[in-house]
Amino acid sequence: MTVVTSDILMDKELLHKKELANSQAALLNVLDDQKKDSEKILKKKAVDEAILASIGDGLVVVDKEGKITYVNQSFEKMLGWSSKEVLGKRIVAVVPREDEKGEEVPFNERILNKVLRGEVVVTDLTNPFYYIRKDKTRFPSSSIVTSIVLDGEIIGVVETFRDITKEKEIDKAKTEFVSLASHQLRTPLSTINWYTEMLLTGDVGKLNAEQEKYLNEVYRGNQRMVGLVNALLSVSRMDLGTFIFEPEPTDIPLLVRSVLDEQMPHIIQKGITVFPTFGTNIPLIQVDPKLLRMVVQNLLSNAIKYTPEKGKIDLSLTLTDEKKCLLFTISDTGYGIPKNQQHKIFQKLFRADNVREKDTEGTGLGLYIAKAIIDNSGGKIWFESPVSNYIEGEENVGTTFYVELPCKLLEKSK
Structure with missing residues (x-):
């Protein structure tokens, strides 16, 4: 081997050692970076776990x-x-x-x-x-x-x-207070109602036109208060579990017609056309007629209240195909319910934005009470309304409410 060849081999060996040293240094740097990253991940994990554990x-x-x-x-x-x-x-x-x-x-x-x-x-x-x-x-x-x-x-x-035990206890105390206050309000409201009726019927003397006008306003205002107090009492009884259901064989078509006759003055006043369609051979059903009447009254009065003049309301009572359920539907051509608020419609005290502008006197309790009554009667209540969102001008598309009662109860009442 010549001297030149030996020098070349030594240079290659030195270069190889240098490259190896560089590779080792780079590897150590990578391992060090990985160690630091792992420590960061472990530290973050420990912090996250501490946060989750402490909430x-x-x-x-x-x-x-x-x-x-x-x-x-x-x-x-x-x-x-x-x-x-x-x-x-x-x-x-x-x-x-x-x-x-x-x-x-x-x-x-x-x-x-x-x-x-x-x-x-x-x-x-x-x-x-x-x-x-x-x-x-x-x-x-x-x-x-x-x-x-x-x-x-x-x-x-x-x-x-x-x-939420504490929240439930507070809510129960609030409900009990509302119940007590409502009971206390009933007596003076009944007294006002009684004396106003006596004055309006002329039992204590004849009224002139202006006096009669003012007394009618007092009477209507008092009736609204009576309705609110009754609604508050119903809600408090439901929330406290003291609401009494007394089912009996009930003629549902007769009940619906009775509510329709009761609401007819308001229907005529607004020029609304009502189309009732009741199926044949609808048997008696075992329900609480007073409570079911409240449901029908609420749905029909809402349809009248939120349907513009000259509108239309459809009522129907039918048995489902297999006669397993009785289905009551009520459709209107009213303002509709915004889609982004439809999930709240049966919540206590909720009123949709578009109807709050039309009617400032609603309580937001009627549908809550209606759902509680139907649920406790073993039935279902739901609705359809095509309004996608509350946009000015996008209304009068109507809403359809459905009430379904199981026909297992019908067989017992034949």
Whole structure:
């Protein structure tokens, strides 16, 4: 080997060692960066877990099979389960959910499962559910459920919930106060009503035209107050669970015709045309006639109130194809219900924006009461209204309300 060849080999070896050293240094830098990134991720994870663990609301993460993958400390405290006991188990087995009556809500009807299926769910905060603790006691709760999405696919959900026992107690106290106040108001209102009627009928002397006009205003105002007090009493009784249902065999077509006759002066005054269509051979149905009358009165008076002059109202009573249900429908050509507010229509004290401008005297209690009565009668109430949003000029498209009562009750009353 020549001297030149030896020098070349040494240079190559030195170059190789230098490249190797550079590669090692670069690798060490990469490993150091990865270590720093891992430390950052672990630190962030620790912070996130600390935040989740410390929040006051209960939190549970569920995968797409409905199995629990994470719970926080509040979940453990509120429900009595440790994370070790529940991880990997189906939430429906660990944490049953009940409605107000104590009936368990099936998993396919739980909000959590509906969100897993990709459904858009609107939570009704006025109708809370109950979670069952490990010791079988229960507490009222409100919750928010959010989907976990990866690459456009729902892979799980996060549910946060809180105990609203105190809120329920406050609401009960408020309801009891409203009930007491309403009872106290009834006596003076009845007295005003009685004496006003005596004056208007001339029992205590003849009135001139101007006096009669003013007394009629007093009478109408008092009647509105009586209606409000009665509505408040009905709501408070429902909320307290003291509302009494007294079902008896009832002729529904006769009841609807009676309410229609009662409202006829208002119908004639506005020039509204009513088309009643009642099916034949409709049997008696076992319901509380006084309460069902309240429902029909509310739906018909709303249709009259929110339908412009010269409008149209359709009423129908029919048996479904298999005669399993009695269906009452009432359609109008009124203002309609904005779509972005339709989910609130049966909530207590809610009134849609477009009708608040037309009628300032409504209470927002009628449909709440109607739904409670129909639900407790074993039926269903719903509606259709094509108004997409509350836009000026987009109205008079009408609304149709449906009331369905099960015909199992009909067989008992034949």
